[in-house]
Amino acid sequence: DTGVSQDPRHKITKRGQNVTFRCDPISEHNRLYWYRQTLGQGPEFLTYFQNEAQLEKSRLLSDRFSAERPKGSFSTLEIQRTEQGDSAMYLCASSLRSESAEAFFGQGTRLTVV
Amino acid sequence: QKEVEQNSGPLSVPEGAIASLNCTYSDRGSQSFFWYRQYSGKSPELIMFIYSNGDKEDGRFTAQLNKASQYVSLLIRDSQPSDSATYLCAVKANQAGTALIFGKGTTLSVSS
Numbered sequence: 663d664t665g666v667s668q669d670p671r672h673k674i675t676k677r678g679q680n681v682t683f684r685c686d687p688i689s690e691h692n693r694l695y696w697y698r699q700t701l702g703q704g705p706e707f708l709t710y711f712q713n714e715a716q717l718e719k720s721r722l723l724s725d726r727f728s729a730e731r732p733k734g735s736f737s738t739l740e741i742q743r744t745e746q747g748d749s750a751m752y753l754c755a756s757s758l759r760s761e762s763a764e765a766f767f768g769q770g771t772r773l774t775v776v
Numbered sequence: 777q778k779e780v781e782q783n784s785g786p787l788s789v790p791e792g793a794i795a796s797l798n799c800t801y802s803d804r805g806s807q808s809f810f811w812y813r814q815y816s817g818k819s820p821e822l823i824m825f826i827y828s829n830g831d832k833e834d835g836r837f838t839a840q841l842n843k844a845s846q847y848v849s850l851l852i853r854d855s856q857p858s859d860s861a862t863y864l865c866a867v868k869a870n871q872a873g874t875a876l877i878f879g880k881g882t883t884l885s886v887s888s
Contacts, residue, residue: 693874695875695876697878702784702880703880703881704780704782704864704866704878704879704880704881705820705864705878706878707875707876707877707878710874710875718875753819753820755876764810764822764825765810765822765876766822767819767820767821768819769818769819770819
């Protein structure tokens with residue numbers, strides 16, 4: 663499978679715990695994006711990387727959220743001290759570096775904070 | 777003002793009719809516009825994208841841009857029940873680097 667891969671697909675955690683999600687983009691894609699989607703809403707942009715550089719992170723929801731892409735390949739999104747309001751689908755997408763480049767989405771990680 | 781706005785619907789059309797979906801955007805400098813389709817429980821998939829220099833047709837789908845009024849539309853001709861989904865409008869907004877900014881989506885229901 664050469665699509666965008668996200669792991670885990672589902673995560674249930676207790677409030678206050680830390681969680682980390684992984685995204686493996688399409689191999690030749692140098693851009694990687696993280697989004698959050700809640701029920702009835704469109705994907706909400708969080709942050710993106712071009713290769714290993716995080717070029718936009720001002721939209722991360724709070725300082726509890728952080729993302730890395732250490733070698734320009736896979737990326738991780740960490741949420742510290744989870745809250746019930748963090749329950750959502752976390753989507754990763756990747757694309758080539760081009761204005762017209764389509765962003766391909768992974769299947770997402772559904773987080774439930776109890 | 778939200779960066780990308782869509783009427784959440786639902787928009788209901790009979791099979792074979794034309795479905796018209798619209799969105800407005802706030803960044804006048806936006807150059808690239810995308811329509812994604814999202815089935816319930818699935819991730820978004822691209823239907824079409826257009827640049828600021830014109831409309832585009834692909835099979836039953838036509839995307840149109842009105843830069844003066846800052847809105848983008850998607851027309852689906854000969855609508856089929858399989859077109860029933862949420863349609864997300866996305867814009868590459870300069871204030872977010874090159875990331876796509878999405879509207880909340882319009883739910884389309886095509887009845888047979």
